[in-house]
Amino acid sequence: xxxxxxxxxxxxxxxxxxxxxxxxxxxxxxxxxxxxxxxxxxxxxxxxxxxxxxxxxxxxxxxxxxxxxxxxxxxxxxxxxxxxxxxxxxxxxxxxxxxxxxxxxxxxxxxxxxxxxxxxxxxxxxxxxxxxxxxxxxxxxxxxxxxxxxxxxxxxxxxxxxxxxxxxxxxxxxxxxxxxxxxxxxxxxxxxxxxxxxxxxxxxxxxxxxxxxxxxxxxxxxxxxxxxxxxxxxxxxxxxxxxxxxxxxxxxxxxxxxxxxxxxxxxxxxxxxxxxxxxxxxxxxxxxxxxxxxxxxxxxxxxxxxxxxxxxxxxxxxxxxxxxxxxxxxxxxxxxxxxxxxxxxxxxxxxxxxxxxxxxxxxxxxxxxxxxxxxxxxxxxxxxxxxxxxxxxxxxxxxxxxxxxxxxxxxxxxxxxxxxxxxxxxxxxxxxxxxxxxxxxxxxxxxxxxxxxxxxxxxxxxxxxx
Amino acid sequence: xxxxxxxxxxxxxxxxxxxxxxxxxxxxxxxxxxxxxxxxxxxxxxxxxxxxxxxxxxxxxxxxxxxxxxxxxxxxxxxxxxxxxxxxxxxxxxxxxxxxxxxxxxxxxxxxxxxxxxxxxxxxxxxxxxxxxxxxxxxxxxxxxxxxxxxxxxxxxxxxxxxxxxxxxxxxxxxxxxxxxxxxxxxxxxxxxxxxxxxxxxxxxxxxxxxxxxxxxxxxxxxxxxxxxxxxxxxxxxxxxxxxxxxxxxxxxxxxxxxxxxxxxxxxxxxxxxxxxxxxxxxxxxxxxxxxxxxxxxxxxxxxxxxxxxxxxxxxxxxxxxxxxxxxxxxxxxxxxxxxxxxxxxxxxxxxxxxxxxxxxxxxxxxxxxxxxxxxxxxxxxxxxxxxxxxxxxxxxxxxxxxxxxxxxxxxxxxxxxxxxxxxxxxxxxxxxxxxxxxx
Numbered sequence: 001x002x003x004x005x006x007x008x009x010x011x012x013x014x015x016x017x018x019x020x021x022x023x024x025x026x027x028x029x030x031x032x033x034x035x036x037x038x039x040x041x042x043x044x045x046x047x048x049x050x051x052x053x054x055x056x057x058x059x060x061x062x063x064x065x066x067x068x069x070x071x072x073x074x075x076x077x078x079x080x081x082x083x084x085x086x087x088x089x090x091x092x093x094x095x096x097x098x099x100x101x102x103x104x105x106x107x108x109x110x111x112x113x114x115x116x117x118x119x120x121x122x123x124x125x126x127x128x129x130x131x132x133x134x135x136x137x138x139x140x141x142x143x144x145x146x147x148x149x150x151x152x153x154x155x156x157x158x159x160x161x162x163x164x165x166x167x168x169x170x171x172x173x174x175x176x177x178x179x180x181x182x183x184x185x186x187x188x189x190x191x192x193x194x195x196x197x198x199x200x201x202x203x204x205x206x207x208x209x210x211x212x213x214x215x216x217x218x219x220x221x222x223x224x225x226x227x228x229x230x231x232x233x234x235x236x237x238x239x240x241x242x243x244x245x246x247x248x249x250x251x252x253x254x255x256x257x258x259x260x261x262x263x264x265x266x267x268x269x270x271x272x273x274x275x276x277x278x279x280x281x282x283x284x285x286x287x288x289x290x291x292x293x294x295x296x297x298x299x300x301x302x303x304x305x306x307x308x309x310x311x312x313x314x315x316x317x318x319x320x321x322x323x324x325x326x327x328x329x330x331x332x333x334x335x336x337x338x339x340x341x342x343x344x345x346x347x348x349x350x351x352x353x354x355x356x357x358x359x360x361x362x363x364x365x366x367x368x369x370x371x372x373x374x375x376x377x378x379x380x381x382x383x384x385x386x387x388x389x390x391x392x393x394x395x396x397x398x399x400x401x402x403x404x405x406x407x408x409x410x411x412x413x414x415x416x417x418x419x420x421x422x423x424x425x426x427x428x429x430x431x432x433x434x435x436x437x438x439x440x441x442x443x444x445x446x447x448x449x450x451x452x453x454x455x456x457x458x459x460x461x462x463x464x465x466x
Numbered sequence: 467x468x469x470x471x472x473x474x475x476x477x478x479x480x481x482x483x484x485x486x487x488x489x490x491x492x493x494x495x496x497x498x499x500x501x502x503x504x505x506x507x508x509x510x511x512x513x514x515x516x517x518x519x520x521x522x523x524x525x526x527x528x529x530x531x532x533x534x535x536x537x538x539x540x541x542x543x544x545x546x547x548x549x550x551x552x553x554x555x556x557x558x559x560x561x562x563x564x565x566x567x568x569x570x571x572x573x574x575x576x577x578x579x580x581x582x583x584x585x586x587x588x589x590x591x592x593x594x595x596x597x598x599x600x601x602x603x604x605x606x607x608x609x610x611x612x613x614x615x616x617x618x619x620x621x622x623x624x625x626x627x628x629x630x631x632x633x634x635x636x637x638x639x640x641x642x643x644x645x646x647x648x649x650x651x652x653x654x655x656x657x658x659x660x661x662x663x664x665x666x667x668x669x670x671x672x673x674x675x676x677x678x679x680x681x682x683x684x685x686x687x688x689x690x691x692x693x694x695x696x697x698x699x700x701x702x703x704x705x706x707x708x709x710x711x712x713x714x715x716x717x718x719x720x721x722x723x724x725x726x727x728x729x730x731x732x733x734x735x736x737x738x739x740x741x742x743x744x745x746x747x748x749x750x751x752x753x754x755x756x757x758x759x760x761x762x763x764x765x766x767x768x769x770x771x772x773x774x775x776x777x778x779x780x781x782x783x784x785x786x787x788x789x790x791x792x793x794x795x796x797x798x799x800x801x802x803x804x805x806x807x808x809x810x811x812x813x814x815x816x817x818x819x820x821x822x823x824x825x826x827x828x829x830x831x832x833x834x835x836x837x838x839x840x841x842x843x844x845x846x847x848x849x850x851x852x853x854x855x856x857x858x859x860x861x862x863x864x865x866x867x868x869x870x871x872x873x874x875x876x877x878x879x880x881x882x883x884x885x886x887x888x889x890x891x892x893x894x895x896x897x898x899x900x901x902x903x904x905x906x
Contacts, residue, residue: 076500078827078831120748123750124748127828180786183785295612326548395552400552409500
């Protein structure tokens, strides 16, 4: 995930971890009723499956096919609107590298009615925050504001999204900003390492392409291409508007209905050739040498199913926690605390729509690269051959379920979670996470580890100093 | 049609209660039943401001070792105790305070507070664990050299605070950390970890009386020593305008301008906070619009002015292609000089106030954020009322005619276009988390 503005503002949503990928979301919240909307043009989408935990918000599809997710939190004075568009890097035509992310920047340059900078001014002048981010599956745009100010700020927000002007002069200026963003990433070895891992894992299939693109690629983009990309993809059927906070349903729906309308005239951008993903059949290795690196990095990645198989995704998330989720986890305990071979080690499962990934990353002295890689493979073999002990399993489950609860305190967290899930699966799936985690048994994990986390088939990137 | 929502952003929070126990512990509570979660922050009047330059990094090393052993538990047993109930517990040293952070679901809170009490009162600092964390800290300090931003910022603060603890990173210096011993940790712990140096701030699903009873149960039998707590290091501050450069072969040059500015307790604090917001906070700020939106000079361009118990720093910075460095320095200097010369139009002044107050409210949403804010204000001795008085000062300042106070600030003296087109970045995860810590 790559954002419009670095780190200064809170992350648009907590489900987007660290680096460039989307990760698994953590949220829980208990049910409320399913009320039918009083507004006639709206069709309520019924929950897709019967579940012990009902979705606490409501999903609607407007007449124009726009999906709206709403949850009223009466105790908060804040309202958040998070708009998710299926217009990420995967949607770029073959040669239009860097387009999705560059467009995300250009959205803020206004529309016919909203001058460049006017939206930022309007939202911040009313005490609100805004930001945006792009990944392979999506671009998303976020505002947080006092609930009573939403009626005055949402019209600006909807207008710049639906009617992006992409003015020529602004395009040239913002290109320089994107190039600076690329430069700052190139000074970041962890970014470079993760980029290399994705390219090694996915190659020329989806998710292998750089979100930012290179300087040369970005310089080939034109305003006309960008307008075409925008008009093709920023259409209601590709968009989810999540509204969470101190705003009742009737008010929220009326506001969205009025402002997210009309959408622009449709266009059709060139196609993207889909290359099939080559499964890992051995160890695929990439070695990078970087100047002035103070410590080496070891990054390992395994491919996993996409968002159609959330049971597997949850199982792999639990395996990542068992491996490196806290000081008592297997890899941290062995490699940091006991053998003292690494400065730190982490493991993440990142959910993606088409093909997810599980990564293990270690920061270490270069002379330990090989021994640590072997130790990780050994721990994976252990998972293949022996079921996880009940106490260890219970601890990891409890950790994940509590993390999930801790990640649902604010409207921003919830809106991000719902919007993201609705982009790669359905919003209602988001609240089933704890239930899925709780259902997993030791033999399930053993089977998943055997199927997906092979100690002899993975992608690996090493970073050493020149 | 839309009905106005009859609610003010600050009106929903429960009252903040503060009491002092007989042994000197301050307890602050905010009840919040919105979620089944409780967050606690235990603040100690300790941190790098209480360490000498020759021991720079001592408070940080204490933070990394405090959770690694007590008289009755090993590092692993402590970790299992926390992780088996899915809680989070961490310790951290800052310049102005030392803190233990705790977050649990309601049912587990009491047990974890008892564990926190044991860690704080009877850490054993196992020699082996101290050696490990000392080694990792030294690696972490070296890893900072990978990151252009860190190199530039370390250079800037060293120039601004040559003899003050604010002048070195919280992790300390390689030379000082290498000499630290377990005895140093024991001494520091004994000197500063005493009940009359402690503020416990709790927010979440717990009644104030129950929270106070719990703190009493954990810490009530702990007597304060007869001698008064040690004050922080007293370091004279003076600044001579200067320029510092480190040349490295990187894609971007990082440029920072820093000015020595008032502490949180001083009269001009709120006005400067407002000016900093106007200049460099957010997408509609002056620096963002002038240097990024109009000129495309940077992706990351911003300003910060941390809230500090001692004189703070007002910093504007950006990252840009090395060939733009001179233009960028001139641009930053121009914008800061402009602030000294012009009176902000009413509309812009009001916008900055709205932005500052709105974002302040958005930063007080979670239990952890609420517990942090009040405990921190109490610890740096601006008091929990600072939450209200600061917001009132922003709303009212400058009284009605904006011109006087804003132009009345003495012209900042630039120290240090600190240009480090440096090396790569992201060191260890712990260093990554720390990156923007100074943005309080």
